[in-house]
Amino acid sequence: MPASPLRRVAVLVLVGAKPLDVGIPAQVFSTRASMPYEVRLCGAAPGLVTGGDGLSYHVADGLDALAWADLVFIPGYRFPDRDDPPRTVVDALIAAHDRGARLAAISTGAFALAATGLLDGKRATTHWHYTRALAAKYPLVRVDENVLFVDEGSVLTSAGAASGIDLCLHVLRGDLGVAASNHAARRLVAAPYRSGGQAQYVPRSVPEPLGEKFAATREWALRRLGEPLTLDILARQAAVSPRTFSRRFVDETGYTPMQWVMRARIDMARELLERSQRGVEQIAADVGLGTGANLRLHFQRILGTTPSEYRRTFAQGE
DSSP states (O other): OOOOOOEEEEEEOOTTBOHHHHHHHHHHTOOBTTBOEEEEEEOSSSEEEEOSTTOEEEESBOTHHHHHOSEEEEOOBSOTTTOOOOHHHHHHHHHHHHTTOEEEEOTTHHHHHHTTTTTTTSEEOOOGGGHHHHHHHOTTSEEOTTOSEEEOSSEEEEOSHHHHHHHHHHHHHHHHOHHHHHHHHHHHTOOSOOOTTSOSSOOTTSOHHHHHHHHHHHHHHHTTTTSOOOHHHHHHHHTSOHHHHHHHHHHHHSSOHHHHHHHHHHHHHHHHHHHOOOOHHHHHHHTTOOSHHHHHHHHHHHHSSOHHHHHHHHGGGO
16 A cells, blocks of 8 residues: 655644644644654744643744644634734744645634734634634634634634544545544544534524434434435434424534435445445445435535545545
8 A cells, every 4th residue: 555645734832822722633643653644833933832721832843843834733822812923923824825835723723824814805713702803803804603614725714622623634534535534533532523514502592402312313324324314214213393303403513404414425435435445336325325326426516526536536545
């Protein structure tokens, strides 16, 4: 099996950095045999960086790490609406982006990314507590407070700390495929996939027991993707009316039930394309899409590529 090219990840630790926000990309992309990444923690300068929540960080690298990296994570930090990042940091982020690096902000790290101007005219998100402040401070940014993360290609943003895991797994899926992302999720004991469109939090009007019941219904459906799954079948499993199920499912996931089922089926097809030699017709039957033509149609619509092109890219870890 050909080795995957090494990808270089820098985690930029700013003054007031939140511990979880720093730790998530450092752990998800940590250098190991199964992960073709090299990770460096850096700051505005090498040495001690005073963090938030009583922790500080000793970073070995300064801003030169941003000139080295293919992917730069900007963890959240305290008082982002009040304290701007140093100009040297902003300039280094712009230079990294101009060189072709992707910039990914976790939580309030979006403020530092917005300070570069690279989010102007683009969708972005941050922790729900700061969405209005981000929109007020950077009015050219199209702030979306109702999503877990936003991928605008070379710039990505996520909501609170836990959604940083979702963003990291999303990046892994794009880099290495579904199988690698699912493996990392199992290692983290995290949900394999929550869509970027999922709400940051469930509205208070949704009773918690019903939320748990819907989560159980989704787990039930994931084990039966090869079987017929209609709105009525899912609502019956959740023991609510189809109308109630549909409305509250959108609140929880950002998708209608049938959109979610389709994406789950395409996800399963991706993993089968990566990890097996089954033909497209067989995979289509396995994931409940019936025919190869149907699989190709939805694969192209959702992912913008064909099953055969996807297999050539990701099969067996290539």
